[in-house]
Amino acid sequence: MRIISGKYKGRRIVAPKNLPVRPTTDLSKESLFNILNHHFNFSQLRILDLFAGTGNISYEFCSRGAESVVAVDADYGCVNFIKQTARSFEMDITPVKSDVYKFLEKHKSSYDVVFADPPYDFSQKQFEKIVQLVFENELLEETGMIVIEHSAQTNLEHLEHFREKRKYGSSIFSFFELEWEDEEGEGEE
Secondary structure, three states, X not given: OEOOOOOOOOOEOOOOOOOOOOOOOHHHHHHHHHHHHOOOOHHHOEEEEEOOOOOHHHHHHHHOOOOEEEEEEOOHHHHHHHHHHHHHHOOOEEEEEOOHHHHHHHOOOOEEEEEEOOOOOOXXXXXXXXXXHHXXXXXXXXXXXXXXXXXXXXXXXXXXXXXXXXEEOOEEEEEEEOOEEOOOOOEEO
Protein backbone atom coordinates (compact mmCIF):
# COMPACT_ATOMS: atom_id res chain seq x y z
CA MET A 1 0.00 0.00 0.00
CA ARG A 2 1.13 3.57 -0.51
CA ILE A 3 0.23 7.00 0.81
CA ILE A 4 -1.34 8.88 -2.09
CA SER A 5 -1.15 12.52 -0.98
CA GLY A 6 0.22 14.98 1.54
CA LYS A 7 3.47 15.10 3.49
CA TYR A 8 4.24 11.39 2.99
CA LYS A 9 2.96 11.12 -0.60
CA GLY A 10 4.39 8.12 -2.43
CA ARG A 11 5.71 6.38 0.70
CA ARG A 12 5.12 2.64 0.59
CA ILE A 13 4.02 0.75 3.66
CA VAL A 14 4.47 -3.01 3.69
CA ALA A 15 2.25 -4.79 6.20
CA PRO A 16 2.98 -8.31 7.44
CA LYS A 17 1.22 -10.96 5.37
CA ASN A 18 -0.38 -12.60 8.41
CA LEU A 19 -2.66 -9.67 9.34
CA PRO A 20 -6.41 -10.40 8.91
CA VAL A 21 -7.06 -7.41 6.62
CA ARG A 22 -8.49 -6.26 3.29
CA PRO A 23 -6.91 -2.83 2.72
CA THR A 24 -8.87 -0.17 0.85
CA THR A 25 -7.53 -0.01 -2.71
CA ASP A 26 -5.59 3.04 -3.87
CA LEU A 27 -8.33 3.89 -6.40
CA SER A 28 -11.06 3.75 -3.75
CA LYS A 29 -8.93 5.65 -1.25
CA GLU A 30 -8.12 8.40 -3.76
CA SER A 31 -11.81 8.76 -4.67
CA LEU A 32 -12.83 8.89 -1.00
CA PHE A 33 -10.30 11.60 -0.19
CA ASN A 34 -11.35 13.65 -3.22
CA ILE A 35 -14.86 13.73 -1.72
CA LEU A 36 -13.57 14.57 1.76
CA ASN A 37 -11.39 17.38 0.34
CA HIS A 38 -14.58 19.23 -0.66
CA HIS A 39 -15.96 19.07 2.88
CA PHE A 40 -13.02 19.54 5.23
CA ASN A 41 -9.79 21.35 5.98
CA PHE A 42 -7.69 18.37 7.02
CA SER A 43 -5.38 20.34 9.35
CA GLN A 44 -8.12 20.69 11.94
CA LEU A 45 -9.65 17.23 11.82
CA ARG A 46 -9.99 14.70 14.61
CA ILE A 47 -10.42 11.24 13.08
CA LEU A 48 -11.78 7.95 14.39
CA ASP A 49 -10.72 4.99 12.20
CA LEU A 50 -12.72 1.86 13.08
CA PHE A 51 -11.62 -1.63 12.02
CA ALA A 52 -8.35 0.14 11.19
CA GLY A 53 -6.53 -2.98 9.98
CA THR A 54 -3.13 -1.93 8.60
CA GLY A 55 -3.84 1.74 9.35
CA ASN A 56 -4.04 2.58 5.64
CA ILE A 57 -6.75 5.25 6.08
CA SER A 58 -5.18 6.61 9.30
CA TYR A 59 -1.85 7.22 7.55
CA GLU A 60 -3.60 9.02 4.70
CA PHE A 61 -5.40 11.37 7.10
CA CYS A 62 -2.16 12.08 8.97
CA SER A 63 -0.21 12.68 5.76
CA ARG A 64 -2.83 15.28 4.81
CA GLY A 65 -2.37 17.05 8.15
CA ALA A 66 -5.16 15.72 10.40
CA GLU A 67 -4.83 16.99 13.96
CA SER A 68 -5.15 13.51 15.49
CA VAL A 69 -6.29 10.00 14.65
CA VAL A 70 -7.59 7.23 16.91
CA ALA A 71 -7.28 3.85 15.15
CA VAL A 72 -9.32 1.01 16.66
CA ASP A 73 -8.90 -2.66 15.82
CA ALA A 74 -9.47 -5.90 17.76
CA ASP A 75 -6.38 -7.62 16.34
CA TYR A 76 -3.18 -7.24 18.37
CA GLY A 77 -0.99 -7.62 15.26
CA CYS A 78 -2.82 -4.78 13.48
CA VAL A 79 -2.63 -2.46 16.49
CA ASN A 80 1.07 -3.21 16.96
CA PHE A 81 1.78 -2.59 13.25
CA ILE A 82 -0.05 0.76 13.35
CA LYS A 83 1.85 1.73 16.49
CA GLN A 84 5.23 0.93 14.88
CA THR A 85 4.39 2.62 11.58
CA ALA A 86 3.02 5.77 13.25
CA ARG A 87 6.16 6.00 15.37
CA SER A 88 8.46 5.62 12.35
CA PHE A 89 6.60 8.39 10.44
CA GLU A 90 6.12 10.53 13.58
CA MET A 91 2.35 10.58 13.03
CA ASP A 92 -0.15 11.48 15.75
CA ILE A 93 -2.06 8.19 15.71
CA THR A 94 -3.35 6.56 18.88
CA PRO A 95 -3.84 2.84 18.22
CA VAL A 96 -6.44 1.15 20.44
CA LYS A 97 -6.88 -2.60 20.75
CA SER A 98 -10.58 -3.08 21.34
CA ASP A 99 -13.74 -4.60 20.01
CA VAL A 100 -15.17 -1.72 17.97
CA TYR A 101 -18.69 -2.03 19.41
CA LYS A 102 -17.43 -1.98 23.02
CA PHE A 103 -15.25 1.01 22.18
CA LEU A 104 -18.20 2.91 20.67
CA GLU A 105 -20.39 2.16 23.69
CA LYS A 106 -17.86 3.49 26.23
CA HIS A 107 -15.90 6.19 24.39
CA LYS A 108 -16.72 9.83 25.15
CA SER A 109 -14.76 11.98 22.65
CA SER A 110 -16.22 13.35 19.42
CA TYR A 111 -14.71 13.39 15.94
CA ASP A 112 -14.97 15.26 12.66
CA VAL A 113 -14.75 12.07 10.59
CA VAL A 114 -15.57 8.54 11.68
CA PHE A 115 -14.39 6.02 9.09
CA ALA A 116 -15.33 2.34 9.39
CA ASP A 117 -14.17 -0.51 7.19
CA PRO A 118 -15.63 -3.65 8.79
CA PRO A 119 -15.28 -7.08 7.21
CA TYR A 120 -17.54 -7.24 4.16
CA ASP A 121 -19.15 -10.43 5.46
CA PHE A 122 -20.62 -8.67 8.49
CA SER A 123 -24.41 -8.86 8.74
CA GLN A 124 -26.63 -5.93 7.83
CA LYS A 125 -27.36 -5.43 11.55
CA GLN A 126 -23.63 -5.27 12.41
CA PHE A 127 -23.14 -2.48 9.86
CA GLU A 128 -26.23 -0.63 11.09
CA LYS A 129 -25.07 -0.86 14.71
CA ILE A 130 -21.90 1.12 13.91
CA VAL A 131 -23.93 4.08 12.64
CA GLN A 132 -26.44 3.76 15.48
CA LEU A 133 -23.76 3.77 18.21
CA VAL A 134 -21.86 6.74 16.75
CA PHE A 135 -25.02 8.89 16.73
CA GLU A 136 -26.46 7.58 20.02
CA ASN A 137 -23.22 8.26 21.89
CA GLU A 138 -22.66 11.62 20.20
CA LEU A 139 -19.24 10.68 18.84
CA LEU A 140 -19.64 12.88 15.75
CA GLU A 141 -19.12 16.63 15.70
CA GLU A 142 -22.12 18.64 14.50
CA THR A 143 -20.55 19.24 11.07
CA GLY A 144 -18.88 15.82 10.97
CA MET A 145 -19.29 12.83 8.71
CA ILE A 146 -19.42 9.05 9.07
CA VAL A 147 -18.08 7.01 6.17
CA ILE A 148 -18.76 3.27 6.05
CA GLU A 149 -16.98 1.11 3.48
CA HIS A 150 -18.93 -1.98 2.44
CA SER A 151 -19.82 -4.28 -0.44
CA ALA A 152 -22.89 -4.16 -2.69
CA GLN A 153 -24.54 -6.82 -0.49
CA THR A 154 -24.99 -4.21 2.26
CA ASN A 155 -27.50 -1.37 1.95
CA LEU A 156 -27.48 1.45 4.50
CA GLU A 157 -29.66 3.97 2.63
CA HIS A 158 -32.65 3.49 4.94
CA LEU A 159 -30.76 4.66 8.04
CA GLU A 160 -31.33 8.09 9.56
CA HIS A 161 -28.74 10.71 8.54
CA PHE A 162 -27.80 8.80 5.35
CA ARG A 163 -26.72 11.29 2.69
CA GLU A 164 -25.26 9.41 -0.27
CA LYS A 165 -23.26 6.44 -1.44
CA ARG A 166 -20.47 6.14 -3.98
CA LYS A 167 -19.25 2.97 -5.69
CA TYR A 168 -15.64 2.40 -6.67
CA GLY A 169 -14.88 -1.06 -8.02
CA SER A 170 -16.23 -3.59 -5.53
CA SER A 171 -16.24 -1.02 -2.69
CA ILE A 172 -19.11 1.25 -1.73
CA PHE A 173 -18.78 4.21 0.61
CA SER A 174 -21.95 5.27 2.46
CA PHE A 175 -21.90 8.78 3.95
CA PHE A 176 -23.84 10.00 6.99
CA GLU A 177 -24.11 13.54 8.41
CA LEU A 178 -26.15 15.30 11.07
CA GLU A 179 -26.57 18.28 8.75
CA TRP A 180 -25.75 18.91 5.14
CA GLU A 181 -26.07 21.58 2.49
CA ASP A 182 -28.42 21.13 -0.43
CA GLU A 183 -27.65 22.20 -4.00
CA GLU A 184 -28.47 25.87 -3.28
CA GLY A 185 -26.19 25.89 -0.24
CA GLU A 186 -29.00 25.99 2.30
CA GLY A 187 -28.54 23.86 5.38
CA GLU A 188 -30.93 21.01 6.10
CA GLU A 189 -31.46 18.64 8.98
